[in-house]
Amino acid sequence: MLEGTAPEGTAPEGTEVAPAGEASRAPVIEARGITKTFRVKKNKAGKDRLHALDGVDLTLERGETLGLVGESGCGKSTLARVLLMLDRPDGGTLRFDGTDPFGLAGKELLAWRRRVQMVFQDPFASLNPRMTAAEIIAEPWRTHRDLLPSRRDRQARVRELLDLVGLRAGDAGRYPQEFSGGQRQRIGIARALALDPEVIVCDEPVSALDLSVQAQVLNLLNELQRELGVSYVFISHDLSVVRHVADRVAVMYLGRIVESGTAEEVFGTPRHPYTAALLSAVPELGRPGDRERGERILLEGEVPSPLDPPSGCRFRTRCWQARDTCAQTVPEGPDGDDPAHQAACHFPLEPAVAGQSS
Structure with missing residues (x-):
């Protein structure tokens, strides 16, 4: 169950909104070990629990944009719904300025909802005609x-x-x-x-727009952030869009975050094989050497079902790096010498070979 209690009366010290242009680096949202399952129709194996989120850790700092990327069905939108308190997680903790929003009620809950808002994917369906x-x-x-x-x-x-x-x-x-x-x-x-609001969750906010219009909306979001100091959780499957707007990037695969770091680190030196495969599918985002070699990582096999995810590392069934250990143990981050650039992988890629498959 979720931990934490509702605050008493006044907000805890340190929860003031940072002035625009002077955003504090204290996290505005911290999620730890978030899990969420849904009961669905049983499959042939008799499984009826869809594992949408499984141990998700996430931090959003004030005035920054966190890009959330991954294939369709990886859990991005479910995580957004949890952050917006539209879905209650089965386990883990969520903190907003150190307070558990799921412990709020009445006027305190109503006041909290002002602080987190959403921009929807479809501008045609999200407005009342x-x-x-x-x-x-x-x-x-x-x-x-x-x-x-x-x-x-x-x-x-x-x-x-x-x-x-x-x-x-x-x-x-x-x-x-x-x-x-x-x-x-x-x-x-x-x-x-x-x-x-202090936080806006943008769920694929430009995917339904033409390319030229996408650029206008993205520039508008950047301008608003500079002027108002608002933080964004920017969900997208379009890596070029995320690279344009994000300060940090979290890569999701089958309900877990498999890599996180600054946009420069994740796009420049991916550590997780899945991240490298995503980047290789977008030639203009690869490193110059990759474009010259024209290399593309072709993943074999189908995406596993969230009703019956693989043991250990969930990406192992499609990963060219997989070893016996990958089936036995869930990989933990951070890895390497940079704790800010984390990859949940037993055999993370080295910068010299990232993007190459065997």
Whole structure:
């Protein structure tokens, strides 16, 4: 069960929001050993528990962007739902400024929900077509009524948020179907900013947009971070997008984080074979030597089912580095001399051979 208790009365010392441009390096979110399973229809082996998350450790610092990458079905969105308190994990601990949000209730829980918001993947499905842009942006204030009780204040704040995301004040009365995809996503971002959050979870926020529009939205997110000091958990399967926006990167495979580090470290010198395989599939992101050799790591076999994951290292059934130890023991990080660049692998790749398969 989750550990921790609700705070008493006032927030604990040190939970103030850091001013924009002066973000403290103290973690705003710490997750340790998060597990989550779902009961599903039994498979042929009689297994009915889908292991979506299994011992996930995650840290998000103030004012940074953490990129979360991996194949579809690896658990990225489930982890996002846990961070947003939409799903309760089966085990592990989650701390927000040192407080367990799952221990909150009533007004304290309502106040906490202001601090973590979300930008959704599909800008066409995430906006109510019967509501104007102003009504969509103002909708969070219907729940958090104490923030802007005056109608005049709400209207003024809507205009400020529209300007902040690069839209015009005259757009307030238009409906979603009157906007382009990129403009709709800007409205979604404005809605997420309405409650002045400290953390925004972005779940594939540009995957439904054209490439040129993607760049505009990504640049907008970067500008907002510099101006407001907000932290992002940026979920994507597009490595080029993650490399553009992320300060740190966590790579997920079958419910576990297999490598984490700065974007420069993970993209430049991947330590886990799975990370190297992902990067090799995107030639423009590889190191110059890899592009010249034109090498590509082709993984053999199918992705194992989360209903019956492999013992030991979950990647071992597709890994060219696998040995007997990999089937017997779950690998632990960190590895090597850099504790900030971790790879959960018994036989991590060396920089000189990362990206090469045998």
